[in-house]
Structure formats: structure tokens, C-alpha cells
Amino acid sequence: MARFVFITGGVVSSLGKGLTAAALGALLQARGYSVRLRKLDPYLNVDPGTMSPFEHGEVYVTDDGAETDLDLGHYERFTGVAARRTDSVSSGRIYQTVLERERRGDYLGRTIQVIPHVTDQIKDFIAIGEDEVDFMLCEIGGTVGDIEGLPFFEAIRQFIQSRARGQCVLMHLTLLPYIAASGELKTKPTQHSVKELRSIGLMPDVLVCRTEHEIPERERAKIALFCNVRPEAVVPARDLGSIYEAPVAFHAAGLDQAIIDAFGISPVPRPELSPWEGVMDAIRHPDGEVQVGIVGKYTRLEDAYKSIAEALTHGGIANRVRVEAQWIDAEIFEREDPAPYLENLNAILVPGGFGERGTEGMIRAAQFARERKVPYLGICLGMQMAVIEALRNLAGLARAGSEEFDVEAGEKRYEHVVYHMKQWVSGNETVRRELEDAKGGTMRLGAYRALLRPGSRVASIYGSTEISERHRHRFEVDISYRDRLEAHGIVFSGLSPDGKLPEILEIPDHPWFIGVQFHPELQSRPLAPHPLFADFVRAAVEQSRLV
Numbered sequence: 001m002a003r004f005v006f007i008t009g010g011v012v013s014s015l016g017k018g019l020t021a022a023a024l025g026a027l028l029q030a031r032g033y034s035v036r037l038r039k040l041d042p043y044l045n046v047d048p049g050t051m052s053p054f055e056h057g058e059v060y061v062t063d064d065g066a067e068t069d070l071d072l073g074h075y076e077r078f079t080g081v082a083a084r085r086t087d088s089v090s091s092g093r094i095y096q097t098v099l100e101r102e103r104r105g106d107y108l109g110r111t112i113q114v115i116p117h118v119t120d121q122i123k124d125f126i127a128i129g130e131d132e133v134d135f136m137l138c139e140i141g142g143t144v145g146d147i148e149g150l151p152f153f154e155a156i157r158q159f160i161q162s163r164a165r166g167q168c169v170l171m172h173l174t175l176l177p178y179i180a181a182s183g184e185l186k187t188k189p190t191q192h193s194v195k196e197l198r199s200i201g202l203m204p205d206v207l208v209c210r211t212e213h214e215i216p217e218r219e220r221a222k223i224a225l226f227c228n229v230r231p232e233a234v235v236p237a238r239d240l241g242s243i244y245e246a247p248v249a250f251h252a253a254g255l256d257q258a259i260i261d262a263f264g265i266s267p268v269p270r271p272e273l274s275p276w277e278g279v280m281d282a283i284r285h286p287d288g289e290v291q292v293g294i295v296g297k298y299t300r301l302e303d304a305y306k307s308i309a310e311a312l313t314h315g316g317i318a319n320r321v322r323v324e325a326q327w328i329d330a331e332i333f334e335r336e337d338p339a340p341y342l343e344n345l346n347a348i349l350v351p352g353g354f355g356e357r358g359t360e361g362m363i364r365a366a367q368f369a370r371e372r373k374v375p376y377l378g379i380c381l382g383m384q385m386a387v388i389e390a391l392r393n394l395a396g397l398a399r400a401g402s403e404e405f406d407v408e409a410g411e412k413r414y415e416h417v418v419y420h421m422k423q424w425v426s427g428n429e430t431v432r433r434e435l436e437d438a439k440g441g442t443m444r445l446g447a448y449r450a451l452l453r454p455g456s457r458v459a460s461i462y463g464s465t466e467i468s469e470r471h472r473h474r475f476e477v478d479i480s481y482r483d484r485l486e487a488h489g490i491v492f493s494g495l496s497p498d499g500k501l502p503e504i505l506e507i508p509d510h511p512w513f514i515g516v517q518f519h520p521e522l523q524s525r526p527l528a529p530h531p532l533f534a535d536f537v538r539a540a541v542e543q544s545r546l547v
């Protein structure tokens with residue numbers, strides 16, 4: 001039976017709850033325990049799949065095809081445990097399930113209420129698969145006091161009450177603001193936030209306090225006294241140079257010990273932190289630096305491409321270099337010559353995206369990379385744009401474009417070399433879709449296998465001819481253009497097992513030009529950098545030596 005750690009936040013949002021949960025997961029693993037992390041989001045969207053990246057940052061896709069919160073990306077990067085559909089839930093999904101059951105008559109005519117029906121649904125969700133791991137870490141999105149969050153907090157209260165003493169621990173994240181004028185760290189907001197928790201029947205066992213300064217012993221004792229926790233359970237969380245310092249830093253601050261003590265576990269194995277120390281060392285003492293330009297649509301908000309930014313960092317760790325990411329708004333290249341922006345880069349990445357805006361700029365970036373022999377990685381939309389570029393500029397198809405753009409514009413302006421996928425094979429099933437289908441959860445989502453051409457660059461990078469990568473797209477490069485692309489030196493070196501869907505393209509006669517229909521960034525981890533990112537950064541290092 002698992003032990004449960006509930007992770008809540010107070011005072012303000014964006015304190016790094018997800019990261020703290022993920023780092024705690026890594027620390028428990030470092031002591032030999034198995035873990036699973038789970039996110040409960042109070043918002044009413046059924047999942048974040050239909051939210052704008054500007055609203056909610058990146059949508060993280062799991063192997064089993066769920067569109068989830070980006071915190072699940074942190075969880076996977078820190079623990080290496082592949083998240084599942086059942087590791088992310090929102091109020092919207094909970095209510096949807098309850099209401100569907102009500103319509104089916106499952107509640108036998110009773111009045112449906114938040115307590116117990118909604119809270120029961122939440123409790124059932126929390127307990128899914130509890131027998132599989134030693135520790136289940138459940139993070140509640142938002143901050144205590146939010147109206148939407150109340151059913152979740154109430155469900156946790158009931159859950160803790162229903163379990164054996166010592167099976168559940170509550171960890172609460174707060175902020176200690178620093179008042180420069182008086183040179184003081186203020187504990188009052190933390191006291192109020194804990195008071196708020198206690199008013200709904202929850203008693204934190206461990207407090208993690210975000211702070212820009214050392215917490216003086218006196219303040220720590222005060223927090224402990226007023227918030228009713230032990231002084232050792234007040235864990236300072238200082239700002240870090242890199243998020244990957246978190247496991248080692250939190251261990252030094254006593255986080256894992258405080259959690260273990262709160263459960264009353266003893267004796268405990270000592271943690272094996274050397275892999276994380278290795279990561280820290282590579283980040284702190286790189287042998288050089290490379291400049292990678294990311295030419296995309298949502299570059300105003302880095303969270304929109306969170307996993308790509310992290311995967312580039314992992315590629316840097318693999319090569320012991322610092323990767324300086326330059327975020328470039330693709331729309332600029334629709335008005336200006338890309339050369340001045342791209343000339344000084346060691347590599348160019350065009351990431352995923354939706355809609356036509358910015359795509360002409362991405363096409364120009366792909367053209368620049370191809371012609372100027374700069375390493376290029378095109379991800380999803382970035383692969384589709386590389387195909388359009390090549391067909392327009394090499395094969396003379398001036399009207400090559402994506403059906404996605406015409407659907408948006410409501411008129412046919414392009415030859416659809418990237419078309420809307422109406423059916424594809426998933427396992428033993430054929431999935432069918434129409435353009436008119438609802439938007440939520442209807443893309444080609446999750447892990448699909450691909451077969452790589454023996455002897456290709458990607459086969460050597462992966463060290464295998466069979467891979468599994470995560471997808472999230474509605475449109476697809478039309479394989480019937482294969483001959484016209486091959487005539488110009490562009491090959492499809494990865495295909496779906498049935499041979500119908502191009503999964504990877506590459507230009508053998510180029511220092512490094514690869515487009516992938518899937519999202520390799522979702523499977524990259526600091527302790528196991530994704531081979532494509534590791535090799536892309538290696539190519540960038542090589543390019544930097546040429547100039």
C-alpha cells in the first residue's frame with residue numbers, strides 16, 4: 001500500500017509546486033523507493049488540450065495519449081516514470097464523470113452533491129494504482145482559498161481521515177516575502193495560508209518556504225510555532241541557478257528527511273545522489289556554449305515550449321556545453337530577411353504549433369538552415385514546414401502548403417502536401433476523424449511506433465531501427481510526395497509501421513537536417529537526454545567550431 005504525500009500551495013501561485021513535488025519524487029527514488037506523481041487541477045476545462053499555450057503553457061502528452069498539465073513534464077524529467085492518463089485530472093473531468101454517471105442513473109435517483117459525490121470521485125482518482133508504488137505524490141493546482149480548489153481540499157481531508165494514521169503527509173508551499181527596507185523576511189502570509197488550510201481541516205506536516213534569503217533561526221522557530229509544525233519541518237527553498245539543482249538543494253535543506261520523519265519511517269536508506277551531482281556539475285561547469293535559435297509562434301512565453309527548452313538543456317548536459325536558447329518570433333521573417341537573425345546561430349529548431357500565423361517565417365527559417373548548412377531540427381509543425389519549403393523551392397511546387405491553413409482561412413489556396421488525417425492505425429484499431437469533429441482530444445495523440453531506415457542518420461542516432469515517440473497532431477505530410485523529395489536529396493527515414501505516414505525526414509547531404517512528426521522533447525530527461533537532442537546539440541557544437 002502506498003504512502004501519500006499531498007502537495008498544496010499558498011500565498012501566491014507560481015512558487016514551483018510542481019518542481020518541488022518532482023524533486024521530492026527524485027529524492028525518494030534516490031533512497032530506493034518507487035514513486036508516482038499525480039496532478040489535480042481545479043480549473044473547469046476537461047483537460048488543457050484545448051487551452052492556448054499562452055494561457056496554460058505547454059500541453060504535455062503522455063504515452064497513453066492524454067493531454068495534460070506541463071507539471072507532468074517536470075515529474076517525468078525528474079523521476080523518469082512515464083506519466084499516464086490517470087496521473088492528471090481537472091475539476092472539469094471530475095464533474096464530467098459525475099454528471100455522466102448521473103445521466104446513466106448510477107446514483108439511483110439520489111440528489112447529487114459536491115460532498116459526497118464529487119469528493120468521492122476525487123478520492124477514487126487519488127487511489128488509482130496505489131498498490132504499485134511506495135509513494136504516491138499528489139499535487140493540487142492553484143492556491144488554498146481558491147473557490148475551485150475547495151472540493152479537492154475537502155476530498156484530501158476525507159482521504160487522510162479514511163486512512164491509517166501515518167499513511168498520509170501534507171506538504172504546503174508558501175512564500176516568505178523579503179522587505180528590503182527593514183531587511184526582514186515576513187512570516188505572516190505563511191501563517192495566514194496555514195490558517196486557511198486549518199480552517200478546512202487540513203494540518204500541514206511539512207512547510208516548504210520559498211525565500212530569496214536564508215531563513216534566520218528565529219524566523220524558522222516562529223513559523224514552526226505559529227503554524228504548528230516542527231522546526232526541522234520548515235524547509236527553506238532558495239532560488240536556484242538551474243532547476244536540476246533542486247534534488248540536491250532540497251536534500252541539503254532537509255526536505256526528504258522531513259517527509260520521512262513525518263511518516264515516522266526508520267531506519268531509511270541513505271540517498272544515492274551522485275547522478276544528480278553529475279548533472280549539476282555538467283550544468284555549472286560547461287566546456288563551452290552554443291547558440292540555438294527557436295523559431296516559433298509562442299516565443300513570448302517560454303512555458304509554451306517548456307519541454308523543448310528542457311530537452312535542449314539535456315542535450316547540453318550530454319555534450320557538456322551550455323545551450324543558449326534564442327527565442328525568435330517566426331512572424332518577424334514574414335517582414336524581414338532572416339539572415340541577420342540566424343547567421344550567428346549554431347543550430348535552428350522549429351517547434352510544433354497550430355494555425356497559419358508565423359508559418360511563412362518558419363518556412364524561411366527552414367530554407368535558411370537547408371541552404372546555409374546550419375543544423376536544423378523540425379518538430380511536428382517544424383517538419384511539415386520543412387517539407388513545404390523543399391517542395392516549393394526545390395521541386396517547383398509554388399503552391400505547396402498545409403490543409404490546416406486553408407481550413408483556417410475557409411478557402412482553398414494551397415496544394416495540400418500536408419493534409420488532414422482522416423484515419424490511421426493505433427495498435428489493432430483504425431482511428432477515424434473528420435475535420436468537423438470536436439476539438440478536444442481528437443488529434444493523433446500519444447506514443448506510436450515508427451520504423452527507421454537501416455543505415456540512416458536517425459537509425460544511427462537512436463542506435464535502433466524501431467522507436468516509440470509521442471504524437472500530437474491533426475495533419476500529416478502526404479507520403480505521395482516521397483519521390484519528388486527524394487529527387488532532391490530529402491528522404492523519409494522513419495515511417496509508421498504500415499508505411500503510410502512519414503515520421504522522420506532527413507537530408508543525408510547536410511551536416512544535420514532532421515524533421516520529426518512527433519515530439520521527442522517529451523521523453524528527454526536530464527539523467528537520460530533524448531538521443532535526437534543530444535546529437536542535435538553535438539552538431540551545433542561542431543558547427544560552432546567551423547565559424
Ligand code: GLN
Binds near residue numbers: 475
Ligand atoms: N498543427 C499541426 C498539426 O496539427 C502541427 C501540430 C504540432 O506541431 N504539434 O498537424
